[in-house]
Amino acid sequence: MKKLLLAVAVSSVAVGSASAATVYEKEGFTYKLNGDFQIQLRKKIGDDTNEYVDFDDLELKNYVSYDLGDNMKAFGRLDFDFKDHANGKDVNEPIEEAYVGMQYGVAALSIGKQNFASDEFGIEEAYEAPLDEDQFDAVDTDGDDTIRLDVELENVYLVASHELEAEDKDGITGEFFDLFAATEFAGLTLAAAYQQHTPIGADSLDTYGVSAAYDAGFATLAADYSVTDDSNTDLETTLYNVAAVVGVASTTDVAVGMQNQETDGQEDVTAWYANVTYKMPSAKNVSVFAEVADTDEDNTDMGFLAGMRVKF
Numbered sequence: 001m002k003k004l005l006l007a008v009a010v011s012s013v014a015v016g017s018a019s020a021a022t023v024y025e026k027e028g029f030t031y032k033l034n035g036d037f038q039i040q041l042r043k044k045i046g047d048d049t050n051e052y053v054d055f056d057d058l059e060l061k062n063y064v065s066y067d068l069g070d071n072m073k074a075f076g077r078l079d080f081d082f083k084d085h086a087n088g089k090d091v092n093e094p095i096e097e098a099y100v101g102m103q104y105g106v107a108a109l110s111i112g113k114q115n116f117a118s119d120e121f122g123i124e125e126a127y128e129a130p131l132d133e134d135q136f137d138a139v140d141t142d143g144d145d146t147i148r149l150d151v152e153l154e155n156v157y158l159v160a161s162h163e164l165e166a167e168d169k170d171g172i173t174g175e176f177f178d179l180f181a182a183t184e185f186a187g188l189t190l191a192a193a194y195q196q197h198t199p200i201g202a203d204s205l206d207t208y209g210v211s212a213a214y215d216a217g218f219a220t221l222a223a224d225y226s227v228t229d230d231s232n233t234d235l236e237t238t239l240y241n242v243a244a245v246v247g248v249a250s251t252t253d254v255a256v257g258m259q260n261q262e263t264d265g266q267e268d269v270t271a272w273y274a275n276v277t278y279k280m281p282s283a284k285n286v287s288v289f290a291e292v293a294d295t296d297e298d299n300t301d302m303g304f305l306a307g308m309r310v311k312f
Contacts, residue, residue, distance in 0.1 A: 013077075013101065013108055013150050019285060020063060023311055028067035035060050040307030045130055045271075049298045055086035056127070056307070059096065075108075076100040090163065099146075108150045115142045117159035117178035121193040121209050122224035125243045125255040128305060130271030130293045135207050135239050136228035139197055141174060157182045167200060174199035187215040193226075203231035219246040237263040253277045271295040285311045 022032035038057040043049055058081060067077040079097040101111025119141035122134045132138040143163035151158040163176035175198045182191035195207040209226030225240045243257035254276050262268035275291035287309045294302040 013110055013114070013148065014298065019311060020061065030063075030067075032063040033061065034063075034307070034312055038125065038307060038309040038310040040127070040305045042128070042305040043303050044128075045294055045300055045303035045308045047301065048179075049301065049303070054305070054307075057309075058082040058086055061097075064069075071105050073103040074085060074100070075103060075110075077114075099148075101148075106152050109148070110150075111147050113142075113144045114146050114148055115161075116140070116146065116163065116176060116195070117148065117161040117180040118193045118195045118207070118209075120157075120159055120180045120182070121191060121224070121226070122241070123211050123213055123224045123235055123243055124241045124259065125245055125257050125275070126273045126293065127289060127291045127307075128293065128303075129259065130295050130303075131259045132239060134209060134241065135228045135237060136178075136193060136195055136209060136223060138237070139207055139228060140176065140204060143173070143176060145169070146176075147197070155184045163172045165198075174202075189215075189222075190214040191224075205232075219244055228241060235264045237261065251279050251281055251307070256271050269295055269297055 009025070020032035023033050024031040035127055036057045036059040038055075040054045040056055042050060042054040045053045045161045059079060061077065061079040063075065063077050065073050077097055078095070080094045080310045081096040082094045083092040085094060087284060095113065097112075097114050099110045099114045101108055101110030118136040121136055126132050134183070136295055145164040145166045146161055148159065148161040157180075159178075159180040161176070161178045165175040176195060178193070178195045180191070180193045182189060185206050189212065193209045197205045199205075205228055207226060207228040209224060211222065211224035213220060213222035221244050223240065223242045225238070227236055229236050239259065239261040241257060241259050243255060245253055245255045254274070256274045257272065259267055259271045271293065273291060273293035275289060277287055277289040280286040288307070289309065290304070290306040292302060292304045294300070
């Protein structure tokens with residue numbers, strides 16, 4: 001899934017998606033609903049892979065809030081994604097996010113099933129990234145027992161999250177602590193993130209990342225670098241992305257990018273991708289796209305995809 005090159009944006013944790021439709025609003029109560037449906041004809045990078053239909057997103061996002069007065073708001077989200085079911089995977093439930101929270105002024109505190117602070121990190125612009133999106137994505141960026149704090153200042157965005165260890169709960173992955181910060185000025189966006197993951201009965205994995213993006217008007221140029229230090233193996237894994245997005249017309253964007261990932265003592269892997277997106281002039285939430293991608297690994301053929309996206 002494509003990420004935004006410009007990291008400083010209004011958080012959807014407390015206000016809902018910017019494109020969401022307001023279904024009902026009365027006496028301080030608001031209910032918003034938005035969806036994201038994306039289906040692709042895809043052929044993965046690899047040796048003699050086959051074409052297939054991939055359901056990348058089949059999301060329905062529900063957001064409710066109550067205005068409590070005195071600059072306070074209570075909110076909740078329940079998001080469903082049916083892509084795993086549509087792709088034939090053996091899953092028990094389609095719930096992607098489920099949390100409640102309180103907002104006071106510029107700060108929002110939420111608890112439940114949601115993304116970590118480190119999920120905000122990254123600049124890659126691929127529909128299907130050939131490698132991990134970044135080293136945070138390589139470890140983990142969401143949980144079921146997450147407490148998260150979002151703070152949105154004028155041009156600074158700060159996020160902190162903590163995933164409880166929850167040893168007596170099925171499906172636990174250990175404890176996480178994540179931080180993310182981003183600022184924007186004069187067309188330049190700078191961001192940094194940190195994650196400490198402590199698996200059950202093991203030493204921690206520490207991941208750091210920095211990114212920069214510049215809006216030059218005719219194009220947006222960006223790069224990120226992230227590294228995971230695994231105390232259990234004393235090995236480091238690094239990953240960097242560079243990307244550029246050019247608006248060739250009011251309806252059409254072209255993106256190109258390169259990735260490189262390397263673990264100590266192993267051969268590094270370099271990947272590239274290029275895609276084009278066309279948004280319908282009369283409905284910008286309807287788009288068609290195509291992408292090609294490849295890596296320098298041996299015995300692999302180039303992958304490709306083409307698809308359509310409808311969101312609201």
